[in-house]
Amino acid sequence: MEQINNIKVVPCTSSNYLRPFRVHYNQVSRYSLIARYHLVSVLIFNTTSHCFILVKQFRPAVYMSEWERSKPKPLQPAEEESLEAAPAEPKVPEEDKAGETSKVTSSHQPPASAGVTYELCAGLVDKPNLSLEEIARQEVLEECGYDVPVAKLRKITSYRSGVGVTGSKQTMFYAEVSEENRVGEGGGKPQEGELIEVVKVPLHEAMTFAFDESIPKTMGVIFSFIWFHSNMSPKYKISTNV
Amino acid sequence: MEQINNIKVVPCTSSNYLRPFRVHYNQVSRYSLIARYHLVSVLIFNTTSHCFILVKQFRPAVYMSEWERSKPKPLQPAEEESLEAAPAEPKVPEEDKAGETSKVTSSHQPPASAGVTYELCAGLVDKPNLSLEEIARQEVLEECGYDVPVAKLRKITSYRSGVGVTGSKQTMFYAEVSEENRVGEGGGKPQEGELIEVVKVPLHEAMTFAFDESIPKTMGVIFSFIWFHSNMSPKYKISTNV
Incomplete structure (x- = not known):
């Protein structure tokens, strides 16, 4: 997680996950937005250890947001060439020497930890042949290593996320797991760029x-x-220090 | 709100509010994201009418998300020309006739109401000389018509929104208002494309x-x-039907 380095920023007009649009309506209004898949997320509670299971991961968007905030001028991707950043580590490996001559100096670049966030286990709804519950089950298995039967997933609610940018619909589930459901370490799919650490919150x-x-x-x-606190007590006790 | 029409979709590489990036790191990983301002939002409770004050607005991102979901193939902006949509209304005004010959037929296009969402009063942190509280105060005034002293804004918490796309930091406030604070109708800034309806939820x-x-x-x-329910009772009573 702390070995995120060699960060380059280049313009993006499209990708498999985001497609930037501009929408014009009513002649005068125009609006920039991004097409994106819908999402599922899962609050996982381990009834053996009485812990919530979260994921901790490096989020490039959060990292760039922090980086940008630390600079006087907004970061603009160059049209012809990428901005190349020096690695955050004081010791620069041989193969990274090119970074030292880049436009963005390492003094501006925050450590990788600035982009790490704690989140619910979650994933994109990108498999049309699977139900939301089946996609949620796969994410719990891949990211957190628990094999939860679909029937044990309880829908909490759904809502819109990123209404100003993506407008994605997000459906949130609750899943109780036990140590018996644990079949692996989780961690996501490193081959797809996922670097996920499973975290327990008592x-x-x-x-x-x-x-x-x-x-x-x-x-x-x-x-x-807070939903768990309102709905799962008195089944489980939880501190009310809010 | 229901008069959203003449919707065109064109590619977007940059705007004043969104800047699409691609970030490369650790040689193999790459990630598409959007640079965006941080945000403030305000839960407004009217102590005279015992109502929450929300805003209801047309969100192009939500609308496009719904539109896309209703189509078999993802919506792709053409490189050279825009996709032009016929107006959703059965009666096509004279000046909109061009829309009838567009590639996207009106049968695919959902009504404008598909893009309308209920939200907290909120705004972008785009004025570097103002505090978060001052920006929140301006938004409450512009969008909802209440003049709330900055000192009456209580921070609830802050968090990351859109971690996969924008990574924006969002700070949420709570404001109690009374009818005496009401100085206008709210509604946002129509000249900036804001079409906001103020809504009361008892x-x-x-x-x-x-x-x-x-x-x-x-x-x-x-x-x-749910935060209000946990924190403001027993000061105010609220139904616990969750």
Whole structure:
């Protein structure tokens, strides 16, 4: 997770995951947005250890947002050439020497940890032949290593995320797992660029974790912890320090 | 709100609000993302009418997401020419006749209401000389018509939104207002393309509203209502139908 380096920024007009659009309507209005897949996310509670299972991952978008905030002028990708950043590490490996002559100096570049966030296990709805529950089940297995029967997934609710940019519909599930469901280490698919660390948050620390702003996290984590508090007690006890 | 028509889709490589990037790191990984401003949002509670004040607006990103979902093939902006959509209304005004010959037939195009979502009052952090509280205050005034002293804004928490795409930091506030703070109609800035309707949700209906999936809304609405329930009772009573 801390070995993110050799960061280059280049313009992007399209990718498999994002397609930038501009929409014009009512003659005068125009709006820039991104087409993106819908999403599923899963609040996982381990009933053996009484811990929530989250994922921690390096998010390039968060990292770039932090990097940009630390610079006086917004980062603009060059049209003809990429901006090349020096590695964040003080010791520059031989093969990275080219980075030292780049336009963006390493003093501007935050450490990789600036892009790491805590999130619910989640994934894109990119398999039309699978139900939302089946996609959620696959994500729990791939990212967190638990094999949960589809029937044990309970829908919490659905909502719109990124209404200003992607407009994706996100469906959130709740899954109770036990150590018996654990069949692997999780970690995502490294071959697809996923670098995921599985993290346990003990139930009695959950609300403090949720509202600790020094821990970068998504709204999904905060909401689902408070949802658990409202819905799963008195089945489970949880600190009410909100 | 229902008069959104003449929708055209064109490619977008950059705008004042979104800048598509591709980030390469660790030689093998690459990631597409969008640079975007940070955000503030405000849960507004009117202590005179015991209602939450939300905004309802047409979101092109949500609309396009719905439109795309209703089509067998993903919507791709043409490189040389825009896709032009026929207006959704059965009666086509004279000046819109060109739309009838477009590639996208009106049978595919959902009504404008498919893009309307309920949200917290919110705005971009795009004024470097103003504090988050001052920007939040301006948004409450512009969008909802209430003049709230900065000192009355209470921070709920902050979190990352759109971690896969924008990585924006979002800070959420709570503001209690009364009818005495009401100085205008709100509605946003129509000259900047904002078409905002101010909506009241009575306190006793809030939790039913939050979890009614037929009402399109953001996670911010659901979370802030459940936060209010956990934190503002017993000061105010709220239905616990979650």
